[in-house]
Amino acid sequence: MKIAIIVPMAEEAEYYHTNFQFNEIKKYGITEYSHGFIGNNEVFIGLSGIGKVNAAMNITSLLVNEKIDLIFITGSAGALQTNIHQYDLVCPDAFRYFDAHNTMAGDYVEGQIPQEPAEYDLNSMLRDDFIKYLQAKKIRYFSGLAVTGDSFIATFETKNAILKNFPDALCVEMEGAAFAQVASKFGVPLVALRAISDNAANEAAVDFDIFVKNVAKKAASIICDYLKN
Numbered sequence: 001m002k003i004a005i006i007v008p009m010a011e012e013a014e015y016y017h018t019n020f021q022f023n024e025i026k027k028y029g030i031t032e033y034s035h036g037f038i039g040n041n042e043v044f045i046g047l048s049g050i051g052k053v054n055a056a057m058n059i060t061s062l063l064v065n066e067k068i069d070l071i072f073i074t075g076s077a078g079a080l081q082t083n084i085h086q087y088d089l090v091c092p093d094a095f096r097y098f099d100a101h102n103t104m105a106g107d108y109v110e111g112q113i114p115q116e117p118a119e120y121d122l123n124s125m126l127r128d129d130f131i132k133y134l135q136a137k138k139i140r141y142f143s144g145l146a147v148t149g150d151s152f153i154a155t156f157e158t159k160n161a162i163l164k165n166f167p168d169a170l171c172v173e174m175e176g177a178a179f180a181q182v183a184s185k186f187g188v189p190l191v192a193l194r195a196i197s198d199n200a201a202n203e204a205a206v207d208f209d210i211f212v213k214n215v216a217k218k219a220a221s222i223i224c225d226y227l228k229n
Ligand code: ADE
Pocket: 076, 077, 078, 151, 152, 153, 154, 172, 173, 174, 197, 198, 199, 200, 201, 204, 208
């Protein structure tokens, strides 16, 4: 299969580059992908940069140039629920934008861009297969809603405002819904695996810097083992 693995930050990409030899760089427009193989899978490792626009630009330039079968997005996230802690894994089944407030603009729900779906549903046979793998390996994970926006959430106030609109959201990050929006337009399945780096509240910025690399490594190693097998 042809697989894209996209992470927002260099710290989150490090695992892939230290554990695999990617000899070729493929350039699509302004976006570079490291190209190689993990197991029998042809992989394209992308570094998107942070935020929704970078995410959309990055994945679009790949999808217009390559026929990709499956997109993995990995990296870190901030926890929104009290039972979710650092190093925990979230494999979202849907994404919404925490910064899209359009309920007064028409018949829309929180997190929905007008004329877009209420949420980006990630359920697919390929996600089911990955979930089966997690379960078979007894890897603990949370499945549910993740929310995306262009702000790093680092106060209890902003975290609680998000939870008011999305009481069930498991985690917050800055790219997932944008990747999922583009992937859904191209009809390519997307699996997200985020590892928690911080609690999206007052200690978040400090914790993020300390933990981002190691938690992202946890998610990356699971994806690579899955692809090897
Ligand atoms: N990614 C990791 N932690 C985050 C946070 N607190 N807010 C937004 N994105 C994040």
